[in-house]
Amino acid sequence: MPSRDGHSYGQSPMKYRKGHIMKKIICKVEYDTEASELVAKRTSGEFGDPAGYEESLYKTEGGKFFLYTNGGAESKYAVEGIKRMSAATAEAWLAENN
Numbered sequence: 756m757p758s759r760d761g762h763s764y765g766q767s768p769m770k771y772r773k774g775h776i777m778k779k780i781i782c783k784v785e786y787d788t789e790a791s792e793l794v795a796k797r798t799s800g801e802f803g804d805p806a807g808y809e810e811s812l813y814k815t816e817g818g819k820f821f822l823y824t825n826g827g828a829e830s831k832y833a834v835e836g837i838k839r840m841s842a843a844t845a846e847a848w849l850a851e852n853n
Contacts, residue, residue, distance in 0.1 A: 784819060793813055804827055819839065
């Protein structure tokens with residue numbers, strides 16, 4: 756039960772992030788979620804689900820596609836990451852997930 760100051764002592768405080776920002780350089784190309792256009796997002800599971808995850812397709816200013824992934828500790832994306840994609844692969848992902 757929370758105390759008068761609103762804290763639940765004995766439990767770890769939940770940390771919130773404003774959006775998911777990740778930057779990675781792959782083959783001398785920078786993939787940055789903050790500087791790129793979000794094309795589509797796929798979510799599996801509910802917020803807080805250890806097996807839940809998100810896949811977000813982005814397009815850079817230069818026209819390159821990448822998939823930003825993150826998820827719960829028991830998901831296939833327990834470690835957040837960026838995977839570059841060809842335009843054909845991005846199109847296939849869109850057709851499959853939209």
